[in-house]
Amino acid sequence: MKLLNCLPLALLLAAPLAALAQGHAHVHGLAKLDIAIEAKKITVSFETPLDNLVGFERAPRTDSERKRADEAVARLRDGDAMFRFDPAAGCKLARVELTSAALKLGQADATPQVGHAELEGEWEFDCADATRAAHVEVGLFAFNQLKRVQVQLALPKAQLKRELKRPHTRIVLGP
Numbered sequence: 001m002k003l004l005n006c007l008p009l010a011l012l013l014a015a016p017l018a019a020l021a022q023g024h025a026h027v028h029g030l031a032k033l034d035i036a037i038e039a040k041k042i043t044v045s046f047e048t049p050l051d052n053l054v055g056f057e058r059a060p061r062t063d064s065e066r067k068r069a070d071e072a073v074a075r076l077r078d079g080d081a082m083f084r085f086d087p088a089a090g091c092k093l094a095r096v097e098l099t100s101a102a103l104k105l106g107q108a109d110a111t112p113q114v115g116h117a118e119l120e121g122e123w124e125f126d127c128a129d130a131t132r133a134a135h136v137e138v139g140l141f142a143f144n145q146l147k148r149v150q151v152q153l154a155l156p157k158a159q160l161k162r163e164l165k166r167p168h169t170r171i172v173l174g175p
């Protein structure tokens, strides 16, 4: 998964600035979700414009913005509510990692992006048998600005693409 993620970044870095501005995949209303299923582990990676979560894309400036940011972070940290896997797989949330320079999450010394800040999340679930997860209910549409999620599934024997559109919340984890 890491290698796949590095490729577009390498292309972006090589591209001239003008092309970079036009070609950036940051689209408001849209987010990306990768779900990797291994024998006893499911890893969910999420990448979204900050606007989808809090309605602004920089460090919070007012008390109400700080409150909105805190609420969004608390909601994302509640991984069991964000991603409810098929009980047949017996999954338990093991780890959550949120990264956003604008919200001072994760790599604290990273330079905040100028405009169009983003947030990345990673949730790891330990499962009795992850391959028995036939579906997952996604709670991300609790964020009203989020309209559409592009999903990549990495199953033990297949890679699949899905798209989840509000008001749907269920992703089928199989062919």
Ligand SMILES: [Zn+2]
Pocket: 026, 028, 049, 051, 057, 115, 116, 117
């Ligand atoms: Zn933006």
